[in-house]
Amino acid sequence: MALERWILRFRSLVSLALILAVWQGVAMLELVPRKYFPPIPDIAAGFWSMLLSGELLAGDSLTLGRALVGIVGSSLIGIGLALLGEMVPAFRSAFRPIAAIVQPIPPAALVPMAIFMLGLGFKLYAFVIILVTIWPPYLNGAAALAAVGDVEVKTGRMLGLSERDILFRIKLPAAWPEIFAGIRYAATISLIAVVVAEMLAGRDGLGFMLIRKAFATRIPEVYALMFVCAFNGVVLNALINLLRWRITGWHMRMTERTP
Amino acid sequence: MKRLADKSFWNAVWLPVAILAVWQVLAMRAHTPLFPGPWQTLLAISKLYPQIVGQLGFTLSRAGIGFLIAAVLMVPLGILLGRLKLLGKVLEPAIDMLATLPPPAVVPIVMLFAGTGDAAKIVIIAYAAAVPLLMNTYEASRTVHPSANLVARALHLTKLEAMLHIDLPAALPMIATGVRLAVSSALLVAVTSEMLLATNGIGVFIQRQQENFQISGGLAGIAFISLAGLIINSIVFQFEKRWLFWHYRNANSKG
Amino acid sequence: METMLEARELAKSYGTGAGALKILDGISFSVKKGEFVSIVGPSGCGKTTLLMALAGLLKPDAGAVSFKGKVLTGPSAGIAVVFQDYSRSLFAWKSNLENVVFGMIRNTTLSKAEKRAKGRELLAAVGLDGFADHYPWQLSGGMQQRVAIARGLASESELLLLDEPLAAVDAQTRADMQDLLLELAERFQQTCILVTHDVDEAVYMADRVVVLTRRPTRVDHDIVVDLGDRRDQITTREDPRFLEIRHDVMAAIRRFRAETPLAEKA
Amino acid sequence: METMLEARELAKSYGTGAGALKILDGISFSVKKGEFVSIVGPSGCGKTTLLMALAGLLKPDAGAVSFKGKVLTGPSAGIAVVFQDYSRSLFAWKSNLENVVFGMIRNTTLSKAEKRAKGRELLAAVGLDGFADHYPWQLSGGMQQRVAIARGLASESELLLLDEPLAAVDAQTRADMQDLLLELAERFQQTCILVTHDVDEAVYMADRVVVLTRRPTRVDHDIVVDLGDRRDQITTREDPRFLEIRHDVMAAIRRFRAETPLAEKA
């Protein structure tokens, strides 16, 4: 029991240790030359040098900040679209094919056109990130809103709520747990999208650093940056879990009560 | 003709038409080959479609294989992690970490082990499709209602049976959304990986068009990817209507 | 006395074509202001369906419901429902108190604090003072059902529709709750329609008992309960007239029961 | 007769620290093979909690349950449960027949076709022949409850735990179902534990009635029902001994009830 709690408290570190161990194991097998797949100590050294020079913290805070803005923006848009679709069924059936069409478009393929429309700055980032990030909250939200039980909805009608109130006070709370599953996935792809956007047209951030380090064939540092990307996922998800606990704590307690 | 009178047909069509119209107007005002409108794209399609269809075949087959591998591995894994709650919770951050790696950074690593051929691309596609499938399946099976779990235990189902008979069906609706996300993610990464490790495929086609500033040609390629996405999506939708009616019963029987 | 609610030839089927299941087959009755009407009928005969139609939550295939003289086209202010499926009709994301307070959402005269105070009072009245800040899924079935009743009462609607509201509580609590309901209905001059499987309860609570047939469902009997306005758990239940009416209702149920025993056809 | 189930000093609290709620406070009793025991007690006293512990679905904080001489550490073969929360315990993605057949999942002697035939029989026995291919959410509350009972019966377990299984069915169906349960229990020599709020039902069905106190809950009375093995809806219920026992149980409930009326403290 105590061990279990201890493990759970430090599960991020446990996970990290696990990944590092697997990496180190593969590196020690020397399936590929050490130079291209360096062992953890080499990567740690690269990490350390970037940390000392200050570039890592500067770059990562930019990337994390952008990802956070991206996730907030696209969650709001995604959930907004799902709500709109629930309110106006004609919109939902019109938007469904649009979503299917836009979803698989690789943002990189749109960049020249996007640069033309949006320039090289913030708007380009926002476009790339939002284009790939709104779908998980939207799709999970739309599905969950459509599946809210009819007793709950009838209860709302009985209380004289307007359709709008039913949407916001009954369907939305009931759908939050599923929406958060979408937000969680959106967080990971938001991080990816930010890094890719920084690679495509950036002057700073992790993606830019990745390109630079790859250009300079500083392989351990490239991998160190990748581990930083990975750890960003944990950081962002920890933040989201805080919010999630606030909004859907009831659901987590209800479903985690092991009978 | 009957279709035109059908309201649901118009419901599905008005928004796309409106968007195309706005796009055309913007393109006409911009007046540069870098910003073609739907009309130019249509012209490019009519000129290039034999080439596009050929290249799209490569892309779709890779995306399809990658997606299938991901589905076969990740749905069971997600259900397993949802049921073995401690394991699931411990590995959650690991999943988050692996999920956050950008494909352009993963490609070089995969290339080390799998070369530059189809195998490498399929691995990357499977990897990208795995994330939404795993996350949605895991979340859904982790949060199966306690009452259903009680029944499972009272019938003393084995863990395997509980996963098969309870977690899986209960998670199916969320798996279906996971599939939508995974399909698009597979297509997207298929194209991206072709741009990075290119030999053939629609990604290469699009990139070639771009390098030559044939943006409308690139858009023609994109249009075909989108079309593929649209078709796959409507298949998923049919599947949902057929197999998940019990979940969306309220939408079907509006009181 | 003026008519509060009137159902005219309500009909409703589920499904279409060959698989269609005819549930309500022309149900008519009316309820006067301040009246307390019980509805009894076999399991699956359509009582819940009927109640939903009376509340404007379900559009009948034919016929109409008028509430205070106006034909209902949808849910209307002044009607509150306590649902049979209590565990789903309580919101899992709200505490019990919040659930009850939510029942007052259309009430604009009370302040937020007043609503909470009233919510607490109601929870206390149904015997749940200690559980205001618990969540519904932390309660036993009977306790959940009482929260649902408290929410139904909170709105102080003119018409209260109760769908087997006491099915999950023990005999003693049930008796207490019955008296509570009667007292509040009296105090606020509420009109009540109660669906119940307990014939004693149906008679004890009501001014009239409507007995439904089995599917396709019609009104079989409409029995007046002339036991006066004051009821008492001991004396009323021992009243020979009570036993007589109870016997009549039982006989009515038994009669069509005998025609088709347990096995039903869809 | 050998002992089928024995509960020794079961204790259980929900929550921890200051907010902890003590539910079971040392419950002991035992059930012999073939016996039919009813459990009655106030709403929220912990009957469902107790039943879960008896089924091995809930680990008590203290004390132990032994089933056929062995201490239970988890759910065990040979025990079937019909849950109070019937609407959620049926699987929405399975038809009613599939739900019932699912109750036989541990049965390896019957073929798939035989299981389906038996499932249909059971559905017919609970009066739902026409609804085998419907889904649970297309049924009324009482019908769902009967599907849940059919699933519980399908496993033919030695020990059947029933948590208010008839709360949502009408009086007549209830009587029929009672006789059905008694008949099957007799036929398959099942041991049954029935939680119910209906004191008449508790006495009519049981060889013994266990009366629980309110929270923190202990066994208040353990009353033997010496009415013989053959029960009949008319003659048994008119038997003076039946009325006497019924009175005793009522009195037991009333007594601790009087001490603290409806309002409870958490």
Next chain:
Amino acid sequence: RAENTKLRFAYLLADSMLPIMAAKKAGDYEKAGIDLELTEVQGGPAVVAAIASGEADIGYAAPVPPINARINGINVKMVLALAHEVDPDKKFSWLVATKASGITKLADVKGKKVAFNANGGLCELTWRDHLLAAGIPFEEVQPVILPFPQQEAALEQGSIDAACTVNPFYSSVIGNKAIDATVIAQGIIADEKEPVINDVVFAGDDYLAANRETLKTFAAVTDKARRAMLADRAKEEAAAVEFLGLTPETAKNFHLPIVRPEMTISAADVQKLLDSMHKTGMLPEPVQADDMVDNLAQ
């Protein structure tokens, strides 16, 4: 000096950018009255897009993107040449093959996997031109698009057989014993008796017409910076470490790809590339370079 002119410059990271980056850091442009704003993008087409959309005033890339842009109706003109190569030893792009592939000369690459960094770029031209010179149709090799940084690993792992590479990757590949690379050709095109342009600066026609003086100032400052860097080897290496992120060891092998210290660009220079592109099938029609060039450095 109160009002400096703003000059927005989009570039992709490459060796001949170093002097500009160093001068920018030293504040030379500001001193000359230009507020230079550098924006790094990935790939030549993005540089063109930045100029065409008005997001940047001038850009830096290899000559192929501006050529393609002009052909496709995007009006940009090349104004400065920042890098050249010439026979025999001033070469800055190489075709290398691994020992394991068994390739020892150009003719052996038939049927093999050959890598270049991007479609339609200088490296594609390099492969096409050399293959044509060796009499091998381009269709007979298997092209693989692979960014420069990943080529060395791919060569060593045997995923590709040969690659078109540039510095600093070239020195690293050559130094790699496991690859044991053979240089099978050098130079962008086979015939480099006269210098061939490697990297250019280009601007939109309209901007060029209106801001010629600003651009001239820019050219002058850049010219000074190039000469200063060429004159001081230590400075050159330091800049490679600082701006390209090279390790000091790799920087030792680093040389600016400068053949002609002046930055003049002529239509004839570009025409040579155009002819080669046409000859090798990258351009379907013959194209004249006349209106693609506007020499600022004169």
